[in-house]
Amino acid sequence: MGMTIAEKILAAHAGADSVKPGQYIWCKVDATSGHRLPELEALGVDQVWDKDKVFMVDDHQAPPPTIAVANKVKNLRRLIKKYDITNFFEYGRGGILHQVFAENGMYAPGELIAQCDSHSTAGGVFNACVTNANLDAVHVLAFGELWFRVPESVRVVLNGTLPGWCVGKDVILKVASELGTDFGLYKSVEYVGPVASQMTIAQRWTVSNMGVEVGAKFALFEGDEKTDAFLEGRVDRPYEHVSGDADASYAAEYEFDLSDLTPMVARPGDPGNGVPVESVRGERVKIDQAFLGSCTNARLEDLEVAAKILDGKKVHPDVRMLVSPSSQNVFGEALKAGYLETLLEAGALVEHSTCGPCYGGHLGILGDGETCISSSNRNFKGRMGSPLSHVWLASPATVAASALAGEIVDPREFL
Amino acid sequence: METVRTGKVWKFGDRISTDFMMPGHRVLANPDLTPEEAAKFCMEANRPGWAENEVQPGDIIVAGINFGCGSSRNGSQSLNALGIAVVLAESVSRIHLRNAVNTGLPTLVAPGISDFVEEGQRLEVNIVTGVVTNLDTGETLQAEAWEEGSPPYEILMAGGLDAYMRVKVRERGLVAE
Numbered sequence: 126m127g128m129t130i131a132e133k134i135l136a137a138h139a140g141a142d143s144v145k146p147g148q149y150i151w152c153k154v155d156a157t158s159g160h161r162l163p164e165l166e167a168l169g170v171d172q173v174w175d176k177d178k179v180f181m182v183d184d185h186q187a188p189p190p191t192i193a194v195a196n197k198v199k200n201l202r203r204l205i206k207k208y209d210i211t212n213f214f215e216y217g218r219g220g221i222l223h224q225v226f227a228e229n230g231m232y233a234p235g236e237l238i239a240q241c242d243s244h245s246t247a248g249g250v251f252n253a254c255v256t257n258a259n260l261d262a263v264h265v266l267a268f269g270e271l272w273f274r275v276p277e278s279v280r281v282v283l284n285g286t287l288p289g290w291c292v293g294k295d296v297i298l299k300v301a302s303e304l305g306t307d308f309g310l311y312k313s314v315e316y317v318g319p320v321a322s323q324m325t326i327a328q329r330w331t332v333s334n335m336g337v338e339v340g341a342k343f344a345l346f347e348g349d350e351k352t353d354a355f356l357e358g359r360v361d362r363p364y365e366h367v368s369g370d371a372d373a374s375y376a377a378e379y380e381f382d383l384s385d386l387t388p389m390v391a392r393p394g395d396p397g398n399g400v401p402v403e404s405v406r407g408e409r410v411k412i413d414q415a416f417l418g419s420c421t422n423a424r425l426e427d428l429e430v431a432a433k434i435l436d437g438k439k440v441h442p443d444v445r446m447l448v449s450p451s452s453q454n455v456f457g458e459a460l461k462a463g464y465l466e467t468l469l470e471a472g473a474l475v476e477h478s479t480c481g482p483c484y485g486g487h488l489g490i491l492g493d494g495e496t497c498i499s500s501s502n503r504n505f506k507g508r509m510g511s512p513l514s515h516v517w518l519a520s521p522a523t524v525a526a527s528a529l530a531g532e533i534v535d536p537r538e539f540l
Numbered sequence: 541m542e543t544v545r546t547g548k549v550w551k552f553g554d555r556i557s558t559d560f561m562m563p564g565h566r567v568l569a570n571p572d573l574t575p576e577e578a579a580k581f582c583m584e585a586n587r588p589g590w591a592e593n594e595v596q597p598g599d600i601i602v603a604g605i606n607f608g609c610g611s612s613r614n615g616s617q618s619l620n621a622l623g624i625a626v627v628l629a630e631s632v633s634r635i636h637l638r639n640a641v642n643t644g645l646p647t648l649v650a651p652g653i654s655d656f657v658e659e660g661q662r663l664e665v666n667i668v669t670g671v672v673t674n675l676d677t678g679e680t681l682q683a684e685a686w687e688e689g690s691p692p693y694e695i696l697m698a699g700g701l702d703a704y705m706r707v708k709v710r711e712r713g714l715v716a717e
Contacts, residue, residue, distance in 0.1 A: 149687065149690040149691055164702075168702075168706060168709050169709070170709055170714045170715060186568070186569065190569070191569070191570070193571050194571055196572075197571045197572075241612065243610065243611050243612040243635055257612045257635050259612045259638065259642075260639060260642040261638060261701055263701070263705060264705065267705070267708075267712075267714060268708075272691035274692075306555065306606065307606045310606060310631055310633065310634070311634050337635070340606060340609065340634070484568065484611065485565040487569060490565055503559070503610055505557045505559045505585075506559075506560075506585045506586060507560075507565075507585035508559055510565050512563075512584065512585035512586075512588075
């Protein structure tokens with residue numbers, strides 16, 4: 126019997142010839158994040174298992190809005206020095222961890238990484254098993270090992286040709302709307318097919334990133350020349366692409382024909398509430414805030430499409446548009462490309478790279494009754510602030526077009 | 541670890557996110573809150589007043605599908621601080637389930653639990669065997685028990701990750717006896 130991508134990677138890291146779903150295994154982990162250094166210190170352990178394999182950036186409330194947060198980060202910096210952590214990225218040289226870690230070579234095909242933050246499934250774009258370890262990241266820091274229950278694998282076959290105005294965000298909102306936000310629960314989801322190949326790395330990244338929004342443990346793409354092109358100059362260790370075997374056992378296979386896909390938007394409440402934008406056009410949904418940011422959709426091509434839509438125009442007078450690139454590196458690239466200047470001239474507020482607005486932490490919290498259209502990943506009640514506020518999820522193009530119109534509109538009206 | 545637990549049931553619906561258990565703008569934005577202070581905001585958006593006025597230590601949560609979906613913030617910390625004895629749900633998100641094990645809060649996947657019990661009824665739950673008894677109706681339901689000897693079983697039985705790690709770092713020689 127053949128193996129799926131996850132089974133191959135987990136078996137290799139467990140030192141086993143094969144593994145099967147449901148089995149508990151201990152695995153060697155290739156890298157982790159440094160969030161649990163305080164817990165490691167509290168245990169009395171005075172070194173990490175491998176200081177070069179621990180990556181850290183402070184991104185959620187960065188830079189600190191309060192003294193309490195400042196003291197927390199101050200302690201973190203002390204621990205980075207104490208444990209001699211190699212890959213730490215200070216404010217100005219960092220950004221949002223999933224982007225920053227990838228830019229700095231943390232992920233390569235075939236690797237197994239367990240790190241803090243739920244959107245760690247994002248790393249699956251690099252044909253690597255990347256997932257969340259929260260409290261038990263301390264176990265990785267101490268031993269370089271973590272337990273796993275081998276997940277069942279499912280395949281999502283993306284057929285057809287993605288229309289020019291649709292991107293990865295529209296794909297994942299479509300998938301989540303059809304299959305629900307539970308279809309990947311405790312599973313490894315593999316995205317394959319012509320559209321998986323067609324999508325850029327940035328677009329695939331959005332799909333993997335929102336893997337956790339469909340419940341997945343891993344959200345994987347196969348490796349190809351686009352993967353290698355991104356990793357070139359960032360990863361200098363050898364790696365091999367991993368694909369599922371033809372006779373591997375998949376718990377389910379779901380097929381989509383995306384040739385007729387139109388821009389999607391998820392109504393407030395759940396990322397699975399996706400509908401075509403054109404179907405809500407008649408509702409005239411007025412927005413107070415448009416947010417282009419987060420680990421999901423604030424990469425260079427996301428900023429590029431927003432700049433294209435806003436070029437020479439002005440954000441609607443009743444709307445504030447917040448832009449926060451996915452890393453400071455992306456910020457710099459967008460600056461050089463002129464995208465940020467275009468956005469500034471359109472009246473957008475360009476912030477540094479941070480998680481803040483997406484999770485209602487800071488730098489853009491919503492008040493009672495306010496509505497935001499967001500390129501981020503979650504629209505739970507109260508996600509971005511007041512429990513009485515409303516978050517709609519959409520692609521960067523839809524966010525930018527809606528910022529112009531003052532209400533939720535189909536970006537095809539502006540492209 | 542107390543293996544048989546009885547308590548009064550509070551019912552919640554599907555997809556109770558960790559954002560509900562630990563609102564970002566209340567808790568993540570204020571890292572110096574104690575677990576008890578943070579727990580006051582638990583379910584504030586979806587069930588205002590519950591944490592502050594209604595739930596009592598020893599109570600049991602019964603929920604629908606994908607309990608603890610979303611963020612990896614440790615919602616179990618707040619449930620634990622409120623004194624929740626057991627959580628039973630149709631399904632539980634992977635991240636939340638691991639957080640629950642690591643926090644030492646027994647959280648069992650129990651298909652059929654939503655129709656098995658009404659809010660306010662009392663349950664007896666054996667957290668090792670997974671047998672759930674409705675003390676008001678006398679009926680029983682089998683929840684998914686942790687495989688004996690599996691890592692999550694060992695961590696839960698140790699009382700959570702911290703206790704488990706304290707032993708393991710000594711066994712492995714990372715910390716002197």
